[in-house]
Amino acid sequence: MMRSSRFSDTVNVFTLLMVICFIVLFSSSVLVEGKIRRFKWEVKYELKSPDCFEKLVITINGQFPGPTIKAQQGDTIIVELKNSFMTENVAVHWHGIRQIGTPWFDGVEGVTQCPILPGEIFTYQFVVDRPGTYMYHSHYGMQRESGLIGMIRVSPPSTEPEPFTYDYDRSLLLTDWYHKGMSEKATGLASIPFKWVGEPQSLMIQGRGRFNCTNNLTTPQRSEAEVCNASNTYRLRIGSLTSLSALSFQIEGHNLTVVEADGHYVEPFTVRNLFIYSGETYSVLLKADQNPSRNYWITTSIVSRQEKTSPATAVLNYHNNHPRQRPQTLASSNFRPKWNDTRHRLAQSLAIKAQKGYVQAPPENFDKVIVLLNTQNKVNGYMRWSVNNHNLTDAFDWRFTPPESYDSRNYDVFAVPSNANATMSDGIYRLKFNSTVDVILQNANTMSVNNSETHPWHLHGHDFWVLGYGEGKFNEWEDPKRYNLVDPIMKNTVAVQPYGWTALRFRADNPGVWAFHCHIESHFFMGMRIVFESGIDRVANLPSSIMGCGQTKR
Numbered sequence: 016m017m018r019s020s021r022f023s024d025t026v027n028v029f030t031l032l033m034v035i036c037f038i039v040l041f042s043s044s045v046l047v048e049g050k051i052r053r054f055k056w057e058v059k060y061e062l063k064s065p066d067c068f069e070k071l072v073i074t075i076n077g078q079f080p081g082p083t084i085k086a087q088q089g090d091t092i093i094v095e096l097k098n099s100f101m102t103e104n105v106a107v108h109w110h111g112i113r114q115i116g117t118p119w120f121d122g123v124e125g126v127t128q129c130p131i132l133p134g135e136i137f138t139y140q141f142v143v144d145r146p147g148t149y150m151y152h153s154h155y156g157m158q159r160e161s162g163l164i165g166m167i168r169v170s171p172p173s174t175e176p177e178p179f180t181y182d183y184d185r186s187l188l189l190t191d192w193y194h195k196g197m198s199e200k201a202t203g204l205a206s207i208p209f210k211w212v213g214e215p216q217s218l219m220i221q222g223r224g225r226f227n228c229t230n231n232l233t234t235p236q237r238s239e240a241e242v243c244n245a246s247n248t249y250r251l252r253i254g255s256l257t258s259l260s261a262l263s264f265q266i267e268g269h270n271l272t273v274v275e276a277d278g279h280y281v282e283p284f285t286v287r288n289l290f291i292y293s294g295e296t297y298s299v300l301l302k303a304d305q306n307p308s309r310n311y312w313i314t315t316s317i318v319s320r321q322e323k324t325s326p327a328t329a330v331l332n333y334h335n336n337h338p339r340q341r342p343q344t345l346a347s348s349n350f351r352p353k354w355n356d357t358r359h360r361l362a363q364s365l366a367i368k369a370q371k372g373y374v375q376a377p378p379e380n381f382d383k384v385i386v387l388l389n390t391q392n393k394v395n396g397y398m399r400w401s402v403n404n405h406n407l408t409d410a411f412d413w414r415f416t417p418p419e420s421y422d423s424r425n426y427d428v429f430a431v432p433s434n435a436n437a438t439m440s441d442g443i444y445r446l447k448f449n450s451t452v453d454v455i456l457q458n459a460n461t462m463s464v465n466n467s468e469t470h471p472w473h474l475h476g477h478d479f480w481v482l483g484y485g486e487g488k489f490n491e492w493e494d495p496k497r498y499n500l501v502d503p504i505m506k507n508t509v510a511v512q513p514y515g516w517t518a519l520r521f522r523a524d525n526p527g528v529w530a531f532h533c534h535i536e537s538h539f540f541m542g543m544r545i546v547f548e549s550g551i552d553r554v555a556n557l558p559s560s561i562m563g564c565g566q567t568k569r
């Protein structure tokens with residue numbers, strides 16, 4: 016009896032172990048549905064001349080821009096990142112990836128992680144849960160503009176075709192480029208007297224630009240040629256990670272059909288030029304349907320600020336022509352809209368509608384409205400940008416809760432602020448988990464008379480519906496009647512136009528702390544940012560790697 020009962024105990028324990036193993040294996044295969052894609056990145060500075068002017072450029076494994084991450088929906092991306100800078104910290108944000116279940120890998124230094132110190136290795140791990148075009152970039156100080164940038168391309172499962180077809184898939188990352196390093200620019204912004212960064216020296220397409228360096232001994236770079244075959248259709252995934260500039264992208268003699276914005280399919284619509292703000296991505300279809308015996312200019316030009324920088328140029332090279340064959344026309348004669356034609360830009364934003372059957376409609380009701388007034392101000396004499404008169408600083412001893420709305424009756428959005436002094440705060444807005452929140456971005460006059468600027472706002476961890484845009488001061492009674500609640504597009508970045516307002520709605524359904532900020536590097540640095548917190552009680556088991564830096568980690 017004893018023997019047999021011991022035997023059956025052993026069998027039972029064995030069976031139990033097998034069951035546990037099966038459950039563990041099964042549940043891990045449920046958790047990790049897609050492939051695991053591992054990357055080892057070494058991030059460092061190298062002397063490079065991407066527009067013919069030599070300066071320190073950030074490379075990933077020697078590449079600038081960094082490698083494109085290609086994955087399929089449901090895949091797990093693991094990036095083991097080594098900081099090989101000699102003196103600088105780093106943190107990398109996966110722009111447009113919602114980080115569901117991994118809010119600690121959102122990569123915002125000071126919000127979701129301690130920075131990665133020189134010599135350290137940090138491993139990011141997250142799931143790309145939706146198809147679309149996304150980007151990655153540094154989120155440490157103003158480091159993004161030194162070149163730590165790249166694109167992420169997520170394809171849908173093979174059983175779920177996209178609502179459009181194309182023969183080839185290409186990525187084009189657009190940037191602007193400064194010759195001064197980030198420390199010099201950041202120091203100027205944080206000084207009295209204030210020293211503005213000014214306009215960029217060049218614009219770049221895929222990390223190549225042109226600058227008139229006749230006095231420079233380095234060899235001028237040629238712009239990249241995009242090769243195409245006549246009568247084929249190309250999907251161009253266009254992303255902008257400019258530091259400052261809003262851009263217009265155009266290809267001589269060709270129309271572009273917009274089909275995707277920030278990872279969401281849109282009802283196809285055709286444009287002559289695509290307006291794109293920093294932090295946005297679009298997919299456009301390009302049909303190579305023009306005379307194939309010549310090449311065509313691809314250009315980007317500055318809009319919304321006075322155009323002081325020459326357009327970036329690349330060449331659309333029809334197959335069989337030499338890629339170096341310049342189009343007979345002048346690049347500068349390629350169509351480009353007037354820099355201050357705000358109406359034209361707004362018209363494109365209004366033309367974007369969600370693709371039927373692909374994008375969820377917004378909830379009809381909301382739980383809360385937060386009106387965020389964007390102003391340029393001063394704090395203790397320093398020039399800053401504020402939200403509801405509060406300025407987010409990295410000094411974590413500030414614990415003032417910012418107000419959820421500004422006093423709209425007494426604020427003149429068309430005038431220089433009458434009281435320019437802003438307060439510092441930690442910028443945290445606490446949202447009830449799963450509540451529906453409307454955010455109104457209200458633009459205003461800067462510290463200069465008759466001047467208001469464009470600000471592209473980017474939300475981490477969520478997508479929002481863009482409900483509407485308007486000119487002047489938002490009217491809380493009248494303007495919501497004009498919201499598009501039928502087919503608004505979902506995005507993660509949206510612009511608020513000079514003297515205008517933009518209304519968006521999102522559901523606070525992703526537990527964590529999420530940055531919401533102007534995607535202009537210097538405005539972010541000058542405090543134009545807040546943080547939304549919701550459901551942090553649901554965030555468990557923080558990985559120790561995000562806590563503490565250097566010695567404090569141990």
Ligand SMILES: O=C1O[C@H]([C@@H](O)CO)C(O)=C1O
Pocket residue numbers: 211391461462463468537538
């Ligand atoms: O933050 C900024 O400062 C300058 C200007 O307002 C003051 O020099 C500018 O154009 C900004 O966007």
